[in-house]
């Protein structure tokens with residue numbers, strides 16, 4: 001039905017030249033701007049070094065594509081290990097954060113305890129402290145706890161920015177679930193826990209998925225904490241590993257760097273493509289009866 | 290099944306009181322309707338009975354047991370909400386069986402009871418559907434089915450028909466009434482529609498601004514309203530009110546309305562002294578067009594087929610009269626209207642003068 005309305009609403013754009021100017025052209029410009037870096041990444045990662053540094057070669061095209069950069073990346077660095085680390089840290093941190101956020105968001109939004117508003121605000125303020133400042137005290141704590149240079153250092157610090165973010169997203173989502181459903185469940189004999197697990201969570205799946213995707217992406221791309229709390233190569237994550245081990249002094253191994261970036265963005269792209277519909281529904285909120 | 294007794298029930302939200310001491314007794318098996326204008330505290334009262342809202346003062350008894358501090362699920366009640374509150378992610382069958390499932394009843398029993406309820410409500414073919422695939426009336430039935438399967442002591446309804454269109458509303462009204470006659474479960478039904486109240490109730494509780502104005506059977510309220518509010522609220526079209534003053538009229542008394550128009554004073558037991566200000570109330574259907582009547586000037590005539598509604602200016606007040614005969618009065622025409630039955634009220638506190 002929404003689609004029908006859309007086409008109706010856009011009737012004034014029917015004539016083709018008009019459509020080109022008002023719809024396709026802007027979309028095209030947008031796509032080029034957004035996708036060009038990605039294209040550059042792909043082209044660079046398949047380009048032999050000679051072409052990369054040659055002044056005559058066409059910078060936008062490859063004459064003799066090669067897999068040399070990928071080979072170097074996969075077999076001469078610890079890239080597969082970084083990939084595994086990143087995946088593990090991102091997945092665990094995301095799940096921990098979601099679990100905490102669901103409970104926090106539900107409590108703040110629906111239990112309405114004394115000080116719920118202030119708590120919500122405090123969580124939001126925590127989100128506003130930039131990681132580039134927060135990493136200093138966190139580093140001290142990580143050291144004291146003996147977590148330096150372990151994956152736990154990341155798994156336990158990522159929630160500091162994931163939890164506030166996911167909590168706020170979920171609070172908005174829970175708010176869109178009619179309160180009457182809970183009251184009805186209460187009369188039907190459900191306990192708080194049953195209301196949460198049998199009514200709220202099933203209805204909040206789109207919200208959970210968008211919070212999950214966001215948390216996953218943020219952890220996947222995280223740089224500062226991973227750079228500060230990890231030292232040994234076999235514990236590094238992809239963003240840090242690629243930058244620290246593929247730039248030697250002032251020598252940039254562009255091909256391998258880009259190959260690493262390309263492979264590193266694949267999992268995120270896969271996650272998005274699986275859940276994109278939920279994701280959009282989650283962002284626009286609203287439970288439809 | 291059980292009786293429900295409210296004793297001086299009060300409710301305040303923070304420091305704002307909204308229910309000021311309501312006492313009602315609803316008998317076992319009775320269909321009671323709480324009616325009143327928007328914001329008068331009907332829903333609040335119902336939610337207190339359900340246990341969704343804390344009670345600030347007084348006591349609520351269900352089946353002789355004080356339930357002030359009893360959790361909703363232990364009060365053995367079922368509630369139908371205004372917008373149905375169906376669980377969107379469950380099928381009709383799961384919606385109806387949810388409470389039984391929580392109560393850990395055997396699967397077979399749940400299935401049987403859901404089927405039974407679905408049969409009563411004509412929902413059998415929709416059991417596997419989701420709420421979003423149902424029409425408004427069907428959702429309404431599912432909401433009732435959810436209440437029925439539990440076989441509770443008391444049904445609570447909060448304006449369950451207000452989201453339906455007029456025709457369906459009339460139909461569902463009858464269905465709910467039939468259902469009640471069949472199940473005989475004590476029911477408390479909230480509405481702001483006095484026609485719903487009149488047609489469905491065994492007992493009507495008229496509320497206004499957090500207080501009970503009158504309690505009684507529908508026709509009792511219609512025939513014998515306790516005050517101006519009830520008189521104006523019950524009955525459609527609404528009762529006409531005319532300000533006047535008691536005057537001596539020969540041996541008897543009369544009420545002089547505006548412009549020197551006099552009507553015979555209704556017979557009351559209270560002593561009426563000449564000079565007293567009163568409000569005369571006449572129901573539209575109690576006016577007759579007759580040569581003995583008082584003069585009135587026609588404003589509009591609206592024939593509805595069965596009867597004719599005449600709006601006219603009587604002693605400076607716009608009144609409506611409903612008569613069975615067909616009249617083709619023109620606007621501005623002078624006619625005479627005779628009140629067959631009139632009520633007297635004290636204009637100060639609105640109380641009926643009997």
Ligand SMILES: Nc1ncnc2c1ncn2[C@@H]1O[C@H](COP(=O)(O)OP(=O)(O)OP(=O)(O)O)[C@@H](O)[C@H]1O
Nearest residue numbers: 302307325326327328329330331332333334480481
């Ligand atoms: N949670 C609340 N906090 C503060 N005031 C409230 C709350 N709920 C209701 N009220 C107030 O209590 C009064 C009665 O509300 P209630 O919902 O019981 O009215 P109602 O009779 O059901 O009206 P309607 O016919 O519009 O549903 C209203 O003035 C309302 O503003």
Ligand SMILES: [Mg+2]
Nearest residue numbers: 331332333448
């Ligand atoms: Mg209400």
